[in-house]
Amino acid sequence: GQNIDQPTEMTATEGAIVQINCTYQTSGFNGLFWYQQHAGEAPTFLSYNVLDGLEEKGRFSSFLSRSKGYSYLLLKELQMKDSASYLCAVRGHTDKLIFGTGTRLQVFP
Amino acid sequence: GAVVSQHPSRVICKSGTSVKIECRSLDFQATTMFWYRQFPKQSLMLMATSNEGSKATYEQGVEKDKFLINHASLTLSTLTVTSAHPEDSSFYICSARDRTGAFSGNTIYFGEGSWLTVV
Numbered sequence: 123g124q125n126i127d128q129p130t131e132m133t134a135t136e137g138a139i140v141q142i143n144c145t146y147q148t149s150g151f152n153g154l155f156w157y158q159q160h161a162g163e164a165p166t167f168l169s170y171n172v173l174d175g176l177e178e179k180g181r182f183s184s185f186l187s188r189s190k191g192y193s194y195l196l197l198k199e200l201q202m203k204d205s206a207s208y209l210c211a212v213r214g215h216t217d218k219l220i221f222g223t224g225t226r227l228q229v230f231p
Numbered sequence: 232g233a234v235v236s237q238h239p240s241r242v243i244c245k246s247g248t249s250v251k252i253e254c255r256s257l258d259f260q261a262t263t264m265f266w267y268r269q270f271p272k273q274s275l276m277l278m279a280t281s282n283e284g285s286k287a288t289y290e291q292g293v294e295k296d297k298f299l300i301n302h303a304s305l306t307l308s309t310l311t312v313t314s315a316h317p318e319d320s321s322f323y324i325c326s327a328r329d330r331t332g333a334f335s336g337n338t339i340y341f342g343e344g345s346w347l348t349v350v
Contacts, residue, residue: 217263221275
């Protein structure tokens with residue numbers, strides 16, 4: 123089977139740093155995505171990792187370890203607008219994406 | 232840039248009726264599109280892969296006779312929820328990949344999503 127697990131909910135304080143983890147066991151792997159999604163809206167692309175290591179993009183960074191089936195999304199200098207759901211998704215041998223359970227992040231002042 | 236458009240954004244239908252949702256790629260051709268369903272406070276669940284000119288491929292547990300998918304052109308896929316029931320009420324969203332250039336993380340595009348409420 124395919125399993126992609128994330129913590130269900132996280133809370134953090136404005137200005138802080140938060141790390142959202144994602145572990146996966148899938149039948150194929152051609153990269154891992156992170157998306158941000160606000161309720162009732164389409165997901166917004168944040169990052170894509172296909173090789174091991176850290177990809178930094180402004181306040182957001184994403185890390186991948188293929189041997190461990192593990193990724194994390196790091197959000198720095200948290201802002202209130204970062205309150206959203208964060209979804210990791212694995213791309214298999216085709217272009218279809220299998221999504222993780224999603225993490226709802228609440229940022230407090 | 233490339234955009235995927237969905238219509239309608241919201242629809243209410245009566246139990247037992249059918250409703251069609253369209254997914255269009257606006258400035259690129261998409262031989263493959265994907266349909267997802269999302270229940271409140273849950274993640275996106277892949278329902279099926281829509282293949283232009285051939286039958287859709289459904290994920291395990293998704294009823295192909297209930298969720299009819301047609302991909303008649305390179306820019307349009309439709310999802311028809313037949314004999315809708317209240318438990319089909321959900322957020323349906325499609326995606327497509329722009330294969331014009333090399334693959335990168337931002338060449339998979341999502342539609343705006345469609346809220347279906349069955350009463």
